[in-house]
Amino acid sequence: EDQVTQSPEALRLQEGESSSLNCSYTVSGLRGLFWYRQDPGKGPEFLFTLYSAGEEKEKERLKATLTKKESFLHITAPKPEDSATYLCAVQSLSSGSARQLTFGSGTQLTVLP
Amino acid sequence: GAVVSQHPSRVICKSGTSVKIECRSLDFQATTMFWYRQFPKQSLMLMATSNEGSKATYEQGVEKDKFLINHASLALSTLTVTSAHPEDSSFYICSVTRSPGGNQPQHFGDGTRLSIL
Numbered sequence: 001e002d003q004v005t006q007s008p009e010a011l012r013l014q015e016g017e018s019s020s021l022n023c024s025y026t027v028s029g030l031r032g033l034f035w036y037r038q039d040p041g042k043g044p045e046f047l048f049t050l051y052s053a054g055e056e057k058e059k060e061r062l063k064a065t066l067t068k069k070e071s072f073l074h075i076t077a078p079k080p081e082d083s084a085t086y087l088c089a090v091q092s093l094s095s096g097s098a099r100q101l102t103f104g105s106g107t108q109l110t111v112l113p
Numbered sequence: 114g115a116v117v118s119q120h121p122s123r124v125i126c127k128s129g130t131s132v133k134i135e136c137r138s139l140d141f142q143a144t145t146m147f148w149y150r151q152f153p154k155q156s157l158m159l160m161a162t163s164n165e166g167s168k169a170t171y172e173q174g175v176e177k178d179k180f181l182i183n184h185a186s187l188a189l190s191t192l193t194v195t196s197a198h199p200e201d202s203s204f205y206i207c208s209v210t211r212s213p214g215g216n217q218p219q220h221f222g223d224g225t226r227l228s229i230l
Contacts, residue, residue: 032216043119043206043221044157051216087156091216099210100147101219103156 002027002092006104013078013111021073021086021107029093033071034101035064036087044087047073078111085109116140117209119222127230128199134192134225136207142187143209147219148180151204163190197229 003026036044048057050066063074089101118137149157162170169182181193208219
C-alpha cells in the first residue's frame with residue numbers, strides 16, 4: 001500500500017526566513033510525485049511534478065527536489081502570501097489504469113510579516 | 114485560467130435531503146474524473162473514479178448507493194449524496210487529468226462545502 005508522510009504538520013516562519021517541507025513516501029514503483037498548494041476553502045492548486053530521483057523543479061520562491069525516498073519543497077525568502085497548506089501526493093505503478101493519487105496530510109505554512 | 118468548474122461551492126441543508134454536485138472540465142475532454150472528500154485538518158481521500166459512459170469505480174468503504182456518480186459526457190461528472198446525514202458533512206472536491214493513463218497532474222475544482230443540519 002502506498003504511503004505518504006509529510007512533516008512538519010505546521011510551520012510558522014518570519015517573512016524572509018527560508019525553510020524546507022518534507023514528504024516521505026513508500027510506493028511500489030514511483031510514477032510521479034506531485035506538490036500542490038491549498039488555500040482555505042479551496043481545492044488544491046498544482047505546483048510541480050517530479051518523476052525521477054535527482055530531478056528538481058523551480059517556480060518563483062519554491063523549489064522541489066526528489067530522492068528515492070523523499071521530496072523536499074524549499075521555500076526561499078517566503079512572503080505572507082505563501083501562507084497555505086502544501087500537499088504532497090504520489091502516483092505509483094500499482095495505482096491502476098486510472099493513475100490515482102495518494103495524498104499526504106499536508107504542511108500548514110504560516111508566514112508572518 | 115480555471116481548468117475545472119465545480120458547483121455549488123457551498124450547500125447547507127436538512128438531514129435526509131439529496132444533494133447534487135457538478136464538476137465540469139473546461140479545458141479538455143475528460144474521460145476520467147476523480148471525486149475526493151476532505152475532513153477538517155485532514156488530507157484528501159479518494160472516494161471514486163468517474164468514467165465517462167460507464168460505471169464509477171468506488172474506493173473501499175465508500176457506499177456506491179449513497180454517493181451516486183454520473184459521467185454522461187466528456188465535460189461533466191455529477192456526485193449525488195443521497196439522503197444526506199450530518200456525518201456526510203465534509204468538503205467534496207473533484208479533479209480532472211489530461212491523461213488518466215499517464216502521469217500528468219490532476220487539476221482540482223474549488224470544492225463544495227456540504228453542511229447537513
